[in-house]
Amino acid sequence: MKILITGGAGFIGSHVVRLFVTKYPQHTIVNLDKLTYAGNLANLTDIEHSANYKFVKGDIVDAEFINQLFQTEQFDSVIHLAAESHVDRSITNPTEFVLTNVIGTVNLLNAAKSIWAGKTSNSIFENRFYHVSTDEVYGTLGDTGLFEETTSYDPHSPYSASKASSDHFVRAYFDTYKLNAVISNCSNNYGSHHFPEKLIPLSINNIKNNLSIPIYGKGENVRDWLWVEDHARAIDVIFHNAQAGSTYNIGGHNEWKNIDLIHLLCKIMDEKLNRAEGTSAKLITYVTDRAGHDLRYAIDSSKLQRELGWKPSLQFEEGLRKTVDWYLANEEWLNNVTSGAYKDYYDKQYN
Numbered sequence: 334m335k336i337l338i339t340g341g342a343g344f345i346g347s348h349v350v351r352l353f354v355t356k357y358p359q360h361t362i363v364n365l366d367k368l369t370y371a372g373n374l375a376n377l378t379d380i381e382h383s384a385n386y387k388f389v390k391g392d393i394v395d396a397e398f399i400n401q402l403f404q405t406e407q408f409d410s411v412i413h414l415a416a417e418s419h420v421d422r423s424i425t426n427p428t429e430f431v432l433t434n435v436i437g438t439v440n441l442l443n444a445a446k447s448i449w450a451g452k453t454s455n456s457i458f459e460n461r462f463y464h465v466s467t468d469e470v471y472g473t474l475g476d477t478g479l480f481e482e483t484t485s486y487d488p489h490s491p492y493s494a495s496k497a498s499s500d501h502f503v504r505a506y507f508d509t510y511k512l513n514a515v516i517s518n519c520s521n522n523y524g525s526h527h528f529p530e531k532l533i534p535l536s537i538n539n540i541k542n543n544l545s546i547p548i549y550g551k552g553e554n555v556r557d558w559l560w561v562e563d564h565a566r567a568i569d570v571i572f573h574n575a576q577a578g579s580t581y582n583i584g585g586h587n588e589w590k591n592i593d594l595i596h597l598l599c600k601i602m603d604e605k606l607n608r609a610e611g612t613s614a615k616l617i618t619y620v621t622d623r624a625g626h627d628l629r630y631a632i633d634s635s636k637l638q639r640e641l642g643w644k645p646s647l648q649f650e651e652g653l654r655k656t657v658d659w660y661l662a663n664e665e666w667l668n669n670v671t672s673g674a675y676k677d678y679y680d681k682q683y684n
């Protein structure tokens with residue numbers, strides 16, 4: 334079986350690629366990535382020479398290229414993670430998000446449909462189109478309640494609106510063309526190889542460099558944090574076992590107010606950097622709130638736990654400590670992604 338993974342050079346995608354390449358030597362894994370600022374082949378150096386792994390540089394917005402690639406490679410299945418993923422960037426440049434997240438997804442759906450038309454599936458994951466999405470499509474919760482698979486879509490940011498739109502297209506291709514599609518909507522991930530613009534890696538990087546930690550608004554917004562490798566495991570389980578047309582929510586049952594999370598992170602960083610307790614917390618700076626800032630995300634993942642037996646493996650403080658350890662041990666990675674040096678290097682290699 335030849336499986337296309339899109340966005341495999343990014344944060345979550347690199348963990349999914351690593352899991353599939355090492356766990357399924359009998360399958361060929363093709364990683365298609367444009368290598369934007371967020372995608373980086375240094376995330377995959379440990380598996381880049383594996384016999385069952387291949388990298389293709391390309392843009393999912395380029396329909397002609399995508400159709401040609403599918404015709405040539407004849408992929409059996411797709412796991413689609415490529416996206417513009419940062420809410421703040423979507424506020425400054427929404428069109429980029431429409432192009433990659435909506436048009437790019439539709440290009441992949443069309444290409445998959447055209448090579449799989451008329452094929453009958455022998456196994457549940459043969460010719461599967463797996464779309465990786467976010468809990469942000471559901472909008473925001475108040476103080477109580479959880480997002481369920483049946484919660485109505487109510488996106489508030491250009492990012493979540495573009496992901497919601499792509500989810501609708503994937504469902505429409507299942508309903509209209511019987512494409513073997515599945516979707517999962519996951520809460521906020523954390524772990525290694527996360528580009529330092531999102532809350533946790535940005536804060537680690539800033540604390541390390543004695544820079545201020547920007548907290549939007551009052552820091553009272555709540556996110557449900559999941560260890561990225563648990564997300565990759567969930568994707569594996571869903572890819573192999575879900576019924577066509579189904580949706581699963583994935584979450585950590587791990588809600589944190591931003592300010593409480595940052596205080597825990599500051600405590601860990603003080604310990605790891607041998608700084609006096611309270612040193613890092615002095616860097617906390619309250620800044621203007623994000624426009625349209627969703628108050629609270631929290632996931633009910635009981636369907637996934639009940640039907641497919643998945644559950645999160647790591648307790649949050651342990652995961653956060655491991656994450657900090659990774660960033661402190663990988664200073665070169667951090668410097669090269671923030672300076673753009675990796676991007677320049679890989680652009681030269683693949684252009």
Ligand code: NAD
Pocket residue numbers: 339340341342343344345346365366367368369370371372373391392393394413414415416417418419433437465466467468496518519520521522523528
């Ligand atoms: P990321 O920004 O780290 O990685 C995205 C990857 O997609 C990068 O490697 C980038 O180069 C690639 N890419 C972007 N535009 C492309 C294009 N036009 N053509 C080909 N490749 C392109 O994102 P992530 O955090 O790893 O998220 C991966 C997926 O998971 C996204 O679909 C995102 O919506 C979803 N998701 C993320 C989270 C989270 O907490 N990060 C939570 C739930 C769902």
Ligand code: TYD
Pocket residue numbers: 419420421521530531532533535547548549550552554555556591623
């Ligand atoms: P982020 O990591 O951007 O993920 P998302 O917006 O997709 O949930 O942000 C997580 C939370 O942290 C969110 O409530 C916004 C907040 N935040 C800050 O307070 N300061 C920051 O510098 C960033 C990037 C985020």
